[in-house]
Amino acid sequence: MSTLSYKKFEDVDPSGNLPDKMTVYQECKHAFSASPIQAKKCRALLSKLLRLIYAGESFPRNEATDLFFSILKLFHHNDPSLRQLVYLATKELCSRSDDIMMATASIMKDIQAGDLIYKPDAVRTLARVLDGTTIQAAERTLKNSVVDRNQSVSSAALVSSYHLLPVAKDIVKRWTNETQEAISASKSFPQQHSTNEYYGNYRLPNSTYAYQYHALGLLYQLRNHDKMALMKMIQQLNDQKPLMSSFAILQLIRYVGKLLLKPS
Structure with missing residues (x-):
């Protein structure tokens, strides 16, 4: 969504007062x-x-559920900026609604063949509608997203995997090879023209390498119980090409420090 579009939304009520909740509910x-x-x-x-x-x-749970299913009807419209807001709202209502699994098919369709503008949002939202009993149905989709060539999609999948650890750690562990691959892979943003509708005249950099930081954090969470596994991970990273993310480098230094202080 363009900056101009966001400004229009911010200017809906210049007084700064919140809109009436019931009015918004009915209008939605x-x-x-x-x-x-x-x-x-x-x-x-x-x-x-x-x-x-x-x-x-x-919102009461019944109203939140009504809103959730009303928003799902917007998947029939292909406007990218609308779809971005649909995912933001869906993600926020997941924890307040019932029968949220009904959204899974539409979300997975967007991840597999949707516009790159909202594909990362779809990955993050998918992680919110899954739990330990349903994640297997989306395991391949999430695993493929981890190794996606688009940096934004890969980062979204890695962070989502991190948040899925409390409910499905055994399944996320099976993505260790993909996570390791994400650190050494060369990922980038999709190329945008200088007059792109969503980014205006600003041209995105080729890559910020944020995916390396996210992948390193996930690997640490999977191996922090095993000192030898952590040492092996650090050695592997040392043997590979240098990390390009300054955040990942600092994080790796922190992990080395923790290992040095950890009792044998």
Whole structure:
């Protein structure tokens, strides 16, 4: 979404007052079920809804579930900026709604064949709708995302894997090779033209190497119980080409320090 679009959403209420929760709820249900879907109106309503949520407003579980399923109807519209807000709202409502697994098919479809603009959002949202009993259905999708050539997709998958550890650590452990590969792989952002709708005149750098930092953190979480495994990981990283992420280098130094202080 462009900076101009965000500014328009911020200017909806110049007074700074929060919109009325029940009014937003009713307008969202009506607009999201309309045919045809009006992308601009739905983006504005989703922005109001997110503003309420981020300000600490809560919806009863039945209302949150109604909103969740109303938002899923917006998957029928292919506007990329609308889809980005759909994922933000879906991710926030996951913990407050029932039957959230119904969203899995639409999310996985976007991950496999969706626009690169919102594919990372889809990966992050998928991790929110999964639990220890359902993650196996999406294991291949998440594993492929870890080794994706797009840095944003790979980072989203690595961070999502980190958050899945409390509910599915045994499954995430099976992605160790892919995570190790992500550190040494050369990933980049998709090339954007200077007049791109979403980035304006700003040209993204080839890569920030953030995926190395995220992959290193995940590997540490998988091996921090085993000193020998950590030493082997550090040795492997030393034998490979140098880390390009300054955050990853600092993190690796921290891990070496912890090993030195760790009792034998």
